[in-house]
Structure formats: structure tokens, C-alpha cells
Amino acid sequence: MSNFLRPRIAVVGSGPSGSILTALLADKGADVTLFNGGKRPEMIVGESGIPALVPVMRRLGIEEEVAAIAQHKPGATFAFGSESPIQLSFRSIEGILPAYSYNLPRPQFDQIIENRARRSKARWIEKEAGIILAQEGSGREVMFDDETLALVPEWEGRQPDLIVDATGRRRTVARLLKIPVKTGPRKDAAHFAHFTNWKHPGPPGQIVISRTVYGGWSWQIPLRDCMSVGVVVPGETLRAFGSTPEERLEAAIEKDPILSAAGADRQRISGVPIYSNYQLISDRSFGPGWAAVGDAFGFVDPMLSPGMWIALRSGECLADLINPDGPNDWDAMLRTYEDEMRHRLVSWQELIEKFYNGEMMAAYATGERFANSVFGPLFKVVNRHIDRHFASMCCGAYTEKPYSRKLLGFLCKNPRGFDPANYRIGA
Ligand SMILES: Cc1cc2nc3c(=O)[nH]c(=O)nc-3n(C[C@H](O)[C@H](O)[C@H](O)COP(=O)(O)OP(=O)(O)OC[C@H]3O[C@@H](n4cnc5c(N)ncnc54)[C@H](O)[C@@H]3O)c2cc1C
Incomplete structure (x- = not known):
């Protein structure tokens, strides 16, 4: 195959979806460049994994590294106030998937996947990428600005064949192109923090999801050395609980009998990051010259913890479809990608x-x-x-x-x- 057919792929964002895509493409020998947006925050939401994550970790060869920093997770308990709690054990999926997963300190977990991508033969650019609208008639919808293009001399001033938006909730390309979205009914705010001296009912590592008395739900995710506790509640309810995130989270714990009992002696050892929680799927995940993976395509809801797996699977799916030596029928291939991912997002939304x-x-x-x-x-x-x-x-x-x-x-x-x-x- 002649060299000029070899597609040049640019991945924007080194979160889980961008890093796995980069690692797997580089493993296949593709010409791939990753733009890394910079330092990660100290706390990142999304610490509970599902068993489907484990085969992905094994494919990347990182499970041992992950197991060394993560908390083994045997299942999930769901508590609904007066009803008896329901305990779901991953044992019932034996033979279908690994019967466990992990609770993951996100900055370290994200770093492990990023390091895996760094170990592959990808080009690594430690800068934010600037994506802009392309001129009409150029055959593409978006492109890099001149400054970004100049960061990769090997491209000789030409745009890459595919720009992959892996910028998470920034949804850079979808926003630029004003792509319509389908949203779900829930529009909550999430506050969370790490605590010590938190009582956990067991078994070790089991996450606890409980309905809160003020119309939302909470998570208790055991990590190795602390408990991650978060509430996902309508924004106006939380706002009435205090003027700072710390006040609001503390009040949310105090007002809920399940949380206040478990956290009676709690000590907060982190700040309180806040996130908006929405359910959103873009009407389009690709166009001429671009595609979107992970949250940049769609985000379902933190309930049942599918986010990271969907993000990783989207990177994996796209990497498997791209022919690193070319030629690629981009439109047909990206449609296959979108169909698979949309079906996945919609199925999770239904569940x-x-x-x-x-x-x-x-x-x-x-x-x-x-x-x-x-x-x-x-x-x-x-x-x-x-x-x-x-x-x-x-x-x-x-x-x-x-x-x-x-x-x-x-x-x-x-x-x-x-x-x-x-x-x-x-x-
Ligand atoms: C309240 C809440 C709770 C959640 N709980 C869970 C959970 O328990 N389990 C779970 O699996 N998931 C959970 N999630 C979802 C999960 O965190 C996300 O689905 C996952 O992080 C998506 O990964 P990503 O790679 O698509 O995006 P991100 O992890 O957001 O990564 C995007 C990256 O792109 C970079 N970037 C942005 N713009 C640029 C640019 N111009 N140039 C270069 N880089 C750029 C950013 O710096 C960032 O590193 C939760 C989400 C929320 C909101």
C-alpha cells in the first residue's frame, strides 16, 4: 500500500476514550497524534466500574497496574429507605463476564490508560488543540487552526484525515457545529467528596446506591483508603442546602438518614467538586473529517455506572474499524461506528x-x-x-x-x- 494512503489521525483529549483510541491505533501501526489538554484535576468523578471494564483493561494489558491502586468490587447494594436493601452480586454473571470489577481513584486510573497510550508509538502533543469551522467547499466540517497545525511539522501544513473529538463534556465539535441533541428527563447536580471514618455495611468494596429523602440518590463507593460519597439531586434542592459546595454536601448527608448514620463520625479529606448531571446524546457523532468518542458523543447518566465503559468501548470500537494503512471508506465506517454506539447509549438509557x-x-x-x-x-x-x-x-x-x-x-x-x-x- 502506498504511503500517501496512510490516514493521519488526530485525537483531541487524553481522557479514557482518547487514550484507548490512541493506544489501540498506534498498536496497529497507525499514524496517530494525540493532543493532551493538560493537568488533570485532583478529583475526577466516575469512580465505580462495571465488570465489562475488566476485559477492556486486559486487552490494554493494564489490569495488574489497576488492581494495585483500585478497590476490588464484588457487587452493588441498592437501598430504598423503608424497603429492604437489594444486594446484587456479580457472582451471578460468572461465565459471561469476570464476576468482579473495581472502584477506581480516577486521576490514577486515567493516568494508567494515558501512560499506556504514551508507551505506544503515537505522536504526543502537550497542548490543547484549537478546532475551528472549516471553509465551505473544503470537503470537511471542522479543522485545526494554524497554530495547532504548526505543532505537527510531519503534517506539512495539511489537515489530518480524521479529527477525533475526545474532549468529554466540552463536546467541542458538536457545539461548534450546533448539532442538535436528545436529552433525557433528569437534570440534576452532583456533589461529592472523599471521607474517612465512614461506616460501610459490607461486603468490602460493595458500592451502596441509596435513594435520598429529598428526591435524588446517593453513592457510597469504597476506595482503598477512603469512601467516596456523592449525591445526585435536582439543582434547586441542593442550592437550598447552603451557599458553598461544602455546606451543601454536608447538609445533604445530615438530612438523609442512611447517609447520616453511615457518616456519623466522618471526616472529609478532600474538596467538594460539583458536576451537572444530564442525559444527552448528540444527533450526530461524525461528519466529513471528524468523529466523536466518549462523552463527546453522548453521556447517559451516572446511575449504574456505565460512563467509563461506554467511553472506553467507543474508543475501542473506532480503533478496530480504522484501517491504519488505508484506504478507508470514512462515511460507511463511521456510520457503522455510530450505529453501534448509539444502540449502546440508547439501551443503557432504557435500562x-x-x-x-x-x-x-x-x-x-x-x-x-x-x-x-x-x-x-x-x-x-x-x-x-x-x-x-x-x-x-x-x-x-x-x-x-x-x-x-x-x-x-x-x-x-x-x-x-x-x-x-x-x-x-x-x-
Ligand atoms: C456525576 C457523575 C458521576 C459519574 N460516575 C461514574 C461512575 O461511577 N462510573 C463511570 O464509569 N462513569 C461515571 N461517570 C462518567 C465518566 O466520568 C465519563 O463518562 C468519562 O470520564 C468519559 O470519558 P471521556 O474520555 O469521554 O472524557 P473525559 O474523561 O472528560 O476526558 C476528556 C479530556 O479531554 C481533554 N480536553 C478537552 N478539550 C481539549 C482540547 N481542546 N485539547 C486537548 N485536550 C482537551 C480534557 O482535559 C480531558 O482530559 C460519571 C459522570 C458524572 C457527571
């Missing part, structure tokens, strides 16, 4: 909606009650089947499977005595 409206947990509680009653061995087999599908959907293996989605839909419509309202989060 998360069933969680918020209480249907999923009501169906789960029904299954548990029947399993513990005297319905005989056949029912136990049926229940194990259902349990496996539920858990595999939450862990990222079956989230998109038509059969699992139908099964969940059917069970959600037939909760047999458990009222979804008892498990609903928010109004």
Missing part, C-alpha cells in the same frame, strides 16, 4: 429509566420473594435465568441484547405485588 421509575427493582424484588418461597425447583431455575439476565444487563454484557431487554420489559410490566412507586427515584 436506567427503568431503574429511576422503580420498575426494575420492583421486578427484582418479586423474583427474590418467589425464589425464597416454596415454588419448587423449576421456579428456582427460572429465577436464576432471570437473575443472570438482570445482572448481565447491569454489568454491560447483555444491556443491548434484544431478548434480555424484552424479558426485562415483560417483568417490569408484571411486578406481582411490589409497587414500582416504592422504588422510584425522584418525582
